[in-house]
Amino acid sequence: MNQYPNQNYQQQPQQPQYQGPGIEAQIKAILSSTRGWLMFLGIINIIFASVYTLITLGIGIVVMWVPFLLGIFLISAASKIKNYLLLGNPMSLVEYHKQMKSFFVTKGVLIIIGFALSIIGAIVIAVLGITLTNNFTIPW
Numbered sequence: 001m002n003q004y005p006n007q008n009y010q011q012q013p014q015q016p017q018y019q020g021p022g023i024e025a026q027i028k029a030i031l032s033s034t035r036g037w038l039m040f041l042g043i044i045n046i047i048f049a050s051v052y053t054l055i056t057l058g059i060g061i062v063v064m065w066v067p068f069l070l071g072i073f074l075i076s077a078a079s080k081i082k083n084y085l086l087l088g089n090p091m092s093l094v095e096y097h098k099q100m101k102s103f104f105v106t107k108g109v110l111i112i113i114g115f116a117l118s119i120i121g122a123i124v125i126a127v128l129g130i131t132l133t134n135n136f137t138i139p140w
Contacts, residue, residue, distance in 0.1 A: 028084075028085055031081045031084065031085060031096075032081070032085060034081065035078045035081040035082060035085075036078075038074045038075070038077050038078040038081070039074070039075060039078040041071075041074050042070075042071040042072070042073070042074030042075035042077075042078065043071065043075070044071070045067045045068065045070050045071030045074065046067075046068055046071035046072070046075075048064075048067055049064040049065070049066075049067040049068035049071065050064075050068070052064050066106070066110060069106065070103060070106060070107065073099050073100075073102050073103040073106070074099075074103060076099045077096050077099035077100050077103065080092045080093070080095045080096035080099060081096050083095075084096065
């Protein structure tokens with residue numbers, strides 16, 4: 001008995017809905033221009049992480065591994081685009097999307113953590129400010 005009744009593994013894959021002349025050429029043109037930006041941003045992330053780590057005498061690696069990792073995701077995605085453009089292998093396009101998903105998930109989690117820490121910091125500062133100003137008198 002099929003464990004997943006709604007999935008039939010015997011079906012043929014369906015064709016994409018949006019097919020027309022020039023679609024693949026447009027996709028390749030957009031990916032080609034995107035590739036350069038991905039490579040640029042990836043290299044900048046890695047350089048930033050490396051310089052910061054060197055300036056802090058290695059202590060910065062505690063937090064700088066994140067931009068380094070993001071740079072690796074971007075450079076890897078750019079190389080997957082190159083493979084797709086040169087070889088036309090659709091799996092390279094799938095791998096490109098996996099790398100971009102990893103980049104965006106990591107970046108999104110960092111943004112959520114940053115927001116949470118900002119809110120906690122604002123609360124702590126407000127509580128300290130209220131507590132410390134209750135006993136403070138202006139001398140004039």
